[in-house]
Structure formats: C-alpha cells, structure tokens
Amino acid sequence: MTQRVFKVVLLAVSALALNGCRTPGFGERAESAAQLREALHGETDVYFATNSGALTLADALKVARSRTLKLTQAQLDLQLSKIQRTMAFSTFLPQVEATYTRSGTDVPIMRSFGAQSIQMSSKYVNEASIALTQPIFTPGAWLLFVESKNAVRARELAHARAGELLDVQVAALFYQAAVAESMLKTYERQEEATRALVGRVTALAKEGYVLAAPRERALARLLSDQYNVRLAKDNLSLTRAKLFEVLRFWPTEEVTLDGGSLLDVLGRDWILTSETGDARRVAREHVQTLTTEEWLWQTLVNRKELWAGDQIIELRKTEVIRALTGFLPNLYGSASGNYSSEILQSPSQYWAGALGATLSLFKGFQTVAAYREAKARRAAEFQIQEDRALAFMVSTYEACQNWCRTGAQRAVAEQARKAAELDYDETKARYEQDQETLSEVLDKLALMEGARVQAVMAEYASALAEIVLRDAAGVGLGETRVMEKSAAEAFREAGLLEGILKDRK
DSSP: OHHHHHHHHHHHHHHHHHHHTOOOOHHHHHHHHHHHHHHHHHHHHHHHHHOOSOBOHHHHHHHHHHHOSTTHHHHHHHHHHHHHHHHHHGGGSOEEEEEEEEEEOSSOOEEEETTEEEEOSOSEEEEEEEEEEEEEEOHHHHHHHHHHHHHHHHHHHHHHHHHHHHHHHHHHHHHHHHHHHHHHHHHHHHHHHHHHHHHHHHHHHHHTSSOHHHHHHHHHHHHHHHHHHHHHHHHHHHHHHHHHHHHTOOTTOOOOBOGGGGGGGGGOOEEEEOTTSOEEEEOHHHHTTOOHHHHHHHHHHHOHHHHHHHHHHHHHHHHHHHHHGGGSOEEEEEEEEEEEOOTTOSSSEEEEEEEEEEOOSSOHHHHHHHHHHHHHHHHHHHHHHHHHHHHHHHHHHHHHHHHHHHHHHHHHHHHHHHHHHHHHHHHHHHHHTTSSOHHHHHHHHHHHHHHHHHHHHHHHHHHHHHHHHHHHHTOOOSSSTGGGSOHHHHHHHTTOHHHHHHHHO
16 A cells, blocks of 8 residues: 555656656747737837837937847946956955854863863853955956956947947848838839820720730730739838838838938038047038048047957056066955953953965966966957958948949939930820830830839938948948047047047057
C-alpha cells in the first residue's frame, strides 16, 4: 500500500514539474500577438484621431523620435555610461562601516592562579564600532573617473548621431511613400483620361468613323493603365508599411502623406560652421557656389562621429597614464570609534585614527604590459579617426555631386513635362479637327503622363539628395531648433563644448 501511494505522489509531482517547465506554445504566442495588435491599433487610432490632416515629414520625424525602437541601443549605452561615471566617482567618497556584535557564554570564564580564581571576561559582551575610510591619493581611481567622463561625452554624441541617422531613414522612407502616392495619382488620372478616350472611340466606331484596330489599341491602353494603377497601389501600401514600421504604427493603416512637405527643405537656408566654430546662416544661392574644399571642411568640423572619436582618443590617452599609476602608492586615511562592554577593558570606548598606503611590488611586468597595450590602443585610435574622417569626406563629396546632379535633372524633367503637355494638347486639338490619328494621340498621352511622373520623381529626388547632403556634412535637416545649429553651437548649449575643448588643450 505504501509503495502504491509513493507511485501516485511521484506521478503527480512529475506532472506538475513537466507542466511548469513546458515550452511556450500557441496560447502564449497568440496572447502576445493579440496584445501587440491591440496596442498598435489603439496607438495608431489615437494619433490619427487627433491629427486628421495629411502626415507631413516634420510630423513623421517627430513621431519617429518619440516612438521608434531604433534608438534603444544608443539610449541604453548612454544610460550605462552615466551609471559607470557615477560608480567611478563613488571611489572618491568616504567609506563608512558600522559593526555591532554581542557574544556570551553559559558560565563566566575563570582562570586559576593557585588557590585563587579570577574571572577573565564578562558573561555577555557587547561591542560596537564605526569606521570611516577616506581615499586621499588614488591616481588610478581619479583617472578612471576622467575616462568615464570622456565615455559619457562620446555616448552622448553617438546618441545624437543615431537620432540624425533616424531622421535620414525616415526622410528616405517618406520620400518613397510620397513618390508612390504621386505616381498612383498620376496613373489614376491617366486611366481616367484613357477611359474617356475609349468611350469616344467606341462611340465613333459604332458610327463607322473609327476602324477596329485603333479601338482595340485604345482598350489595350486602358487595361495597361488599370494594371499600372494596381501596381502603384501595391507599391504605395508597401512603402507606407515600411515607413510605419519605423513610426510604430499599424502597417496597413491608410493615411494620406503630404508629399509637398518633403520639398520644404528646398526652400530653407543652410546653417554652416565658420572658421571660429560659430554658426552662420548661409543663403541657398551662396551654398550652391561653395567649393569642394568648403564642403569637406564642414564635414570635418560638424560630424558628430568625429567629435565622439576625439573623446575616445582622450580616453586612450588617459588609459596610458592610468597604466603608469600601477607604480604609485595609494594613500588612505581612516578614523574609527569603538565601544565594548567588557569589564576588563579600560577605557570602554575610544577613538582611533590611521594613515595607510598600499603599493604593489610584484606587478611591474603586468604594469609595463598594460602601458604598452594602452599606447598601442591610442595609436590605433588615431589611425581609426583618420580613416573615419577620410570616409566621411568621400561620402560628402559623393553626396554633393549627387545633389548638383539631381538639381540639374529636376530642371530637365520640369522642362520635359511642359513640352510633353503642350505637345499632347496640340496633338489632341488636331485630332478633334480630323488632322491627326488616334494612334498619335495615344502615344502623346503616354509620353505626357510619363513626363509628369519623371518630373515628380525628379523633384522629390532633389529634396532627398539635399537631405542626404545635409546629413553627410553634419549640418542637420533644419527641422528643429537644435538641428538648425552647427555641431559646435549644439554642443555649447548642451554644456559639452567647454569640456571637449578643455580636454583637447
């Protein structure tokens, strides 16, 4: 009977253990999926309920900064660096330790001296003490704190740069969605015009004024336009979903984009950095006359990655010095107050002080190796910074060429659009006077709509090229007050420039 009960209990315990350690299945996945869907739907509905107008680029940039998960790692790195700085500073603070003990024996402890017995301690003894230790000279700890300050500055710059890269990503996705939306409208207009033309051709065909071949060609054009509209709708849905992925909205939400807001950047002045590090406003007409050398200079003084690299170089320099502190002693001062209820102790309470120093005598080889490693790291960091600067200059050079090229392409596409529209209007007028064939009208219509699409794409491409150039040169998009300033001005307002310049000196 006992063995049977034992088996039942064993089976019950095994079942509970297996149930508690089971692999999460469909139920857990479905619950998480429902929560995510409900949250995204709710947040999307709430935002667009209070922002009923078309989504502008400025709105998209603002939403991305506040909602995206793309900055999570940069934010975490910045928080960790600040925590490490606080921990490094704590080494300068006094260490306070308080202790209390109570001990006792079942009988008093006696010691015999011949015929006499003397009690050696109290039956119960209470002891308390409080000790304070203050670092006086700890060069390694001090340099570690300096390193943590440089690390925080570097992380702050990296976090700011991550925000700029996010802005460019949002602008690029907004550009794709805006172009897709404009192309959809263009194809819809083209389909509408073709449908009207097909209706006229069909009516004329019934009267015998149009042959079957032109009518069938018009119908084929209509089917092609309908297919293009479907492709444009699919492309718009996909590009909008990619944009909403960054904005953390429900991907299938149908929202109208304000494509014209993307072109606002084409009307803004530029905020460049002068030779003295101050921000100066430059008119667009003057910016277009800047030389390549001036663009490269803006890149070298504005890119936050280079400012962050300067902080890492300072950190490597400090590591070299800290490696040498292994040969130096650490000096500490301490004070303590003590109390004991032991009857044989006199006095029962007293104060004590001490001054101590520690010096590692058998770490010479390790310290020398650490010093050599720190020097190698510093030399490598200089080379990395130079390589980084060269890469940024090349990217700016490429972005500048693309900016100039897209500007010229925009002018060409605009002129081609005007010419195609006039050509179509004239051809259509001649056709209505029986001076032109229907085939020629259809060809001119296709050319006109294609020219319109190219003009829209060229205009948006010019705006995106300027955004990319602004980012490559490090001058910002100009959407917010901080972004309209030079790097030096932004750092000065953030309290970073003074520390950076001090470290450089």
